[in-house]
Amino acid sequence: MAEDDWKTSDLTFTTRTGTPIEPRNFNRAFESHCRRAGVPRIRVHDTRHTCASLLAALDVHPRVAMRILRHSQISMTMDVYTQVPSPETRKALDRLNKSLATDQNA
Structure with missing residues (x-):
């Protein structure tokens, strides 16, 4: 079950299992959202x-x-x-x- 893999933390953003997000992956996702929204690319x-x-x-x-x-x-x-x-x-x-x-x- 997915709940068995969940890692509890006080982080705001996590992976689907509650673990910390790799910063490069977070930046790539952020840039992708900016592109889709049509807004200028800026640093997180x-x-x-x-x-x-x-x-x-x-x-x-x-x-x-x-x-x-x-x-x-x-x-x-x-x-x-x-x-x-x-x-x-x-x-x-x-x-x-x-x-x-x-x-x-x-």
């Missing part, structure tokens, strides 16, 4: 920076972002991982978003 680690910056842009409290990213210090979350957009940057991105939405509806 860069998704953490993207997540932190998106959480900041959505005004998620820094302590909550720290817990999501599983950092032990808020300085790691805010100083290393997060790029907080200025009000001017947000305005420009909102205008760009509206422009792109209008072009797609044309």
Whole structure:
């Protein structure tokens, strides 16, 4: 039975039997998902920076972002991982978003 082969761990991502995933296999799978989704190829680690910056842009409290990213210090979350957009940057991105939405509806 499959349950007899299952290895219990506290890992987020595992193989089908609960064992650690070989990093190269994880990277290959990640790249395959990116290709199928039609998004630019980035390193898996860069998704953490993207997540932190998106959480900041959505005004998620820094302590909550720290817990999501599983950092032990808020300085790691805010100083290393997060790029907080200025009000001017947000305005420009909102205008760009509206422009792109209008072009797609044309």
